[in-house]
Amino acid sequence: MTDAHAPVTASARIGRVVTLLWLPVVLLIAVFWLTAGSTNIYFPPATSVVSTIVDGFADGELGAALGYSMTNFALGLFIAGIVGIAGGLFLGERPAIRGAFEPMLNFVRALPFVALVPIFIIALGISAAPKTALIALGCLWPVLLNTTDGVRAISPAILETSRSYRVGSALRLRRVTLMGALPQIFAGLRVALSVGIVMVVVSEMYGSTEGIGYYILFSAQRFAIAETWAGTFVLAAVGYLLNVVFVWIEHLTLGWYERRAPRVRGARTARSAQKVLA
Template identity: 45%
Template sequence: MNGACPVRSAHGAARRALVRLVYALALPAVLVAVWWLASDGSTNVYWPPLRTVLRTFPDVWTAERLRGDVRPSLLRLLGGYTAAAVAGVALGTVIGSYRRVRAVCEPVLEFLRAVPPPVLVPVIMLFAGIGDTMKVVVIASGCVWPVLLNTVEGVRALDPVMAETARSYGITGVSRLRAVVLPSAGPQIFAGLRQALSIGIILMVVSEMFAASNGLGFAIVQFQRGFAVPDMWTGILVLGLLGFVLSVLFRIVERRVLGWYHGLRASTRRSS
């Protein structure tokens, strides 16, 4: 009897994972089918049939092109996203922890957040040049705001009872930050990181359209300028696949880091 429970639990977990997989793939499969049927027989040079795009895909995205265009884009995205995550969490923790600092910084933050990052590309080029540094700075300048603002809100929402309990036990300084503040703000921080990831992918492409010699954005623009329309569409597909893969990886990391939070939510739903 005792051995049957783990078996049933494993079967239940496998069934739930299969259901989640079906839900995740159902809409993409429908969209691909609609695209296939809608473009089938198309003679529009700008709207080639999906089968033509898929047939072109392996010829365009060879291992050499993946190394030459996709890898540099990923490295720039990683650099800008990491810088934004570190700066956003650090500054957001400080601003959220001190009311006076928040009162001074809030108007400036609201102003800077309202400036679209692509508008800053020409300005950043003046100071950072046209190399990889410029592209990393552009990505970081857009990704930092959702991380910073969500961190501020997460730190501000710290449970007063929890804060008072930590103070009563003498948990202060770095120990309080690591054991109380950051775990409590963790769900909000990861919400900002998720938003920043999608913004980072967009800015990665935008930054590579300015004075670049490689990268996904550069490749797509080159295909468009050369009227290689099916090749251009394959680049867009690569971007979509890249975004999907990064989103799945992010979700895995989030589930691992915030396992206690998701477990608490699941138990709350079951009890209600």
């Protein structure tokens, strides 16, 4: 059995879990220890915050706020992913058009989209649509720019080879261009994930009556400090879990790029060498 097909051992799985969880666990222990018996109004005991989280999900208030926010986030990220990948593939394969749009792309790259939140709310209202649009707009540019850079980084020799073999445009786009840019696309999506979480909170703090951002802001305005920390911790936990899931999906999708392909090549080289020596 070659290394490419070797099963993952139990110790390797445990090592991955420890790598993912050791820092959050240490931070939680530190928070519980530092806030134990706290009488500071701004830093309540962690046990009180946990109790507030449990009560918030039990009565449905915190769960409804989180569900509203994650729905907008998922829809905005999906729109940004589709438009960003399609636009990046288009610009990456057309240097002339990319050169014409490059000044605008560089301008947008440096634009703080958080500053657009009040404008969107004033122009489009406080419904879910402007929040989804803001999340999509904020997540779009990391995906678009990384996809464009990924296409540009593909070796010209690979593209010339596909043309020499008369590979059709659709097949070349799917199997050569898209696959070659996929590592950069995942890098852009990972950045967009973090940007989207920020846009969710900020967009719901302006003229909103729903969502986890509104829950945190409204709790702070009422000086309900435990509820404020509860919303913050829940949002941080969700963001961390989303990142873990995304890394897992990236690992499965890019196995050929990260580890499996080199091992397969190494195994084939070893077999070829054995045949020659025999």
